[in-house]
Amino acid sequence: MDTFLALIVGIGLSAACGFRVFVPLLGMGLASLSGLLTLSPGFEWIGSWPAVVAFTFATILEIAAYYIPWLDNFMDSATTPAAVIAGIIATASVLTDISPFLRWSIAIIAGGGTAGIIQTGTTFLRGASSLASGGITNVLVSTGELIGSALTTALAILIPIVCFFLVGALCIVIIRGLVASRRAKRGPND
Secondary structure, three states: OOHHHHHHHHHHHHHHHHHOOHHHHHHHHHHHHOOOOOOOOOOHHHHOHHHHHHHHHHHHHHHHHHOOHHHHHHHHHHHHHHHHHHHHHHHHHHOOOOOHHHHHHHHHHHHHHHHHHHHHHHHHHHHHHHHHHOOOOHHHHHHHHHHHHHHHHHHHHHOHHHHHHHHHHHHHHHHHHHHHHHHHHHOOOO
């Protein structure tokens, strides 16, 4: 896989980590086992059966936790740094033919940044849902995040260029929403 394509795959997988931490790692493990994804040296463990089993259990627990009304908001706080770290790992693990310094630099900036933007957007969406409905509609947000993570993972591995443009558009929407929210809180004279 050439470096540019690997970067696009990594960014897509990082975005999926912003929705759910373990769904993309599970997808990466399964894709590696089936030969659809080549992992960087040192990251082959992601495609091992023990890792896939661990990611499967972690995915089930993460999904279940987001459907418990009070726990979902706590999970957003706890998983924000985990999503960024998972995004960094996801990107670094697919960048195969570059120096370690460049691999980690790109992974931290592009992978961690993308995962952080998506996670921040979903955190704000869940917060707005909690305020508007007292948490009743959070189950819809959780379902959307799960679908988003699974779909983004599949697209990143199978059709990375489409995933890249969708993730880019979503990041722009989230950033614009955050900027507009910040401006609204400051008021017209600030």
